[in-house]
Amino acid sequence: MVTEQEIWKYLTEVPDPEIPVLSVVDLGVVRKVDLSEDEIKVTITPTYSGCPAMKRMEDDIVEKLNEKGFGKVSVELVLSPAWTTDWITEEARIKLREYGIAPPENEPDKSVLFANPIVVPCPKCGSNNTRMVSQFGSTACKAHYQCNDCLEPFDYFKCLR
Amino acid sequence: MDKNLFEYLLRLGDDSLILGHRLSEWCGHGPILEEDIALTNIALDLIGQTNSILEYAGKVEGAGRNADSLAFLRFDKDYKNCLLVEQPNGDFGVTILRQFFFDAYRVPLFTMLQNSSDEQLAAIAEKSLKETRYHLKHSSEWVIRLGDGTDESHARIQSALDDLWRYTDELFFSDETDADLKARNIIPDAAAVKTEWQKTVQAVLTEATLSVPTNNWKFEGGRKGLHSEHLGYILAELQFMQRAYPNMEW
Numbered sequence: 001m002v003t004e005q006e007i008w009k010y011l012t013e014v015p016d017p018e019i020p021v022l023s024v025v026d027l028g029v030v031r032k033v034d035l036s037e038d039e040i041k042v043t044i045t046p047t048y049s050g051c052p053a054m055k056r057m058e059d060d061i062v063e064k065l066n067e068k069g070f071g072k073v074s075v076e077l078v079l080s081p082a083w084t085t086d087w088i089t090e091e092a093r094i095k096l097r098e099y100g101i102a103p104p105e106n107e108p109d110k111s112v113l114f115a116n117p118i119v120v121p122c123p124k125c126g127s128n129n130t131r132m133v134s135q136f137g138s139t140a141c142k143a144h145y146q147c148n149d150c151l152e153p154f155d156y157f158k159c160l161r
Numbered sequence: 162m163d164k165n166l167f168e169y170l171l172r173l174g175d176d177s178l179i180l181g182h183r184l185s186e187w188c189g190h191g192p193i194l195e196e197d198i199a200l201t202n203i204a205l206d207l208i209g210q211t212n213s214i215l216e217y218a219g220k221v222e223g224a225g226r227n228a229d230s231l232a233f234l235r236f237d238k239d240y241k242n243c244l245l246v247e248q249p250n251g252d253f254g255v256t257i258l259r260q261f262f263f264d265a266y267r268v269p270l271f272t273m274l275q276n277s278s279d280e281q282l283a284a285i286a287e288k289s290l291k292e293t294r295y296h297l298k299h300s301s302e303w304v305i306r307l308g309d310g311t312d313e314s315h316a317r318i319q320s321a322l323d324d325l326w327r328y329t330d331e332l333f334f335s336d337e338t339d340a341d342l343k344a345r346n347i348i349p350d351a352a353a354v355k356t357e358w359q360k361t362v363q364a365v366l367t368e369a370t371l372s373v374p375t376n377n378w379k380f381e382g383g384r385k386g387l388h389s390e391h392l393g394y395i396l397a398e399l400q401f402m403q404r405a406y407p408n409m410e411w
């Protein structure tokens with residue numbers, strides 16, 4: 001009989017379609033695994049409401065578990081509790097940085113309209129001398145930054161709470 | 162079926178749908194690349210919210226309709242979005258100000274809807290709020306930058322304000338549908354949302370050196386399905402594929 005732990009391990013082999021160095025588990029998208037006699041139910045939560053990768057993640061999870069020999073797999077999408085970047089694991093933050101994406105910083109509450117911009121260190125050279133180019137980047141979850149020292153443009157995985 | 166809840170979900174979902182569609186019209190036309198990406202990112206969030214809201218509306222209605230059939234296969238009088246969101250994009254100032262008025266309304270609305278006695282509506286609000294805070298930050302920063310910018314940018318966004326102000330009152334429209342839902346603690350009091358909206362709007366417009374028009378013309382009708390001429394053109398484009406090729410899928 002398969003254990004829940006094994007299923008979680010298989011799920012770490014399912015990559016995020018947009019940031020393939022991270023798995024759906026690293027990202028904190030998988031919330032729950034339920035085993036019954038003849039079915040595996042995986043509960044996931046979207047990063048952003050309109051994230052086009054969610055459907056793909058759903059399909060990939062089913063495909064991976066089918067491949068591992070589990071015939072009946074269902075994926076359920078829940079909205080609450082809403083996903084937060086706080087669920088991105090420590091290990092994943094290191095992987096993100098190595099991949100060239102700055103991981104989420106501890107940002108002030110968005111409801112403070114005129115807060116000072118946060119410092120996002122450059123994932124290439126580590127300099128704190130960087131600037132935000134745009135609050136919105138290549139995907140819904142990222143902002144666009146540039147390093148003033150090494151001039152590298154980079155993505156910042158923005159903090160969502 | 163809970164008729165009032167269904168009606169309210171259409172109002173909420175159609176606001177996201179129509180504004181999301183309007184913003185998507187900027188794709189490839191943004192004044193700078195970063196703004197092109199920002200506006201389309203916001204459009205994507207809004208369409209994602211639409212999907213959650215209308216999918217739930219379909220469940221509440223219980224007549225077999227889903228988010229797609231509600232979004233693509235209704236006639237204009239069955240859309241319940243407010244008039245503000247269907248107004249044309251105009252220049253970047255008009256688009257940003259329209260967005261700002263909307264975001265400043267949605268943030269307190271979603272904040273309060275998180276406490277809804279309806280579990281699914283509360284979950285949608287909790288999810289959407291996080292995204293909407295980013296939208297509000299973006300739009301309010303631009304309103305300030307344009308208002309307190311050059312003579313040209315100030316004149317343009319002031320003219321957008323003179324034009325769009327008349328549509329803002331409808332954001333707080335409230336009828337017997339709202340009264341019933343309010344009594345069941347499903348939705349907050351529109352007046353409470355308005356108080357928060359006024360605080361944000363006043364703070365940002367002051368910082369932006371913009372002034373609110375003194376004439377008090379107000380338009381409404383969208384919540385009852387009575388729209389400006391613009392909605393018909395939006396629907397023609399939005400619905401073309403499904404009307405021409407029924408049930409087509411990507």
Ligand SMILES: [Zn+2]
Nearest residue numbers: 122125147150
């Ligand atoms: Zn650098």
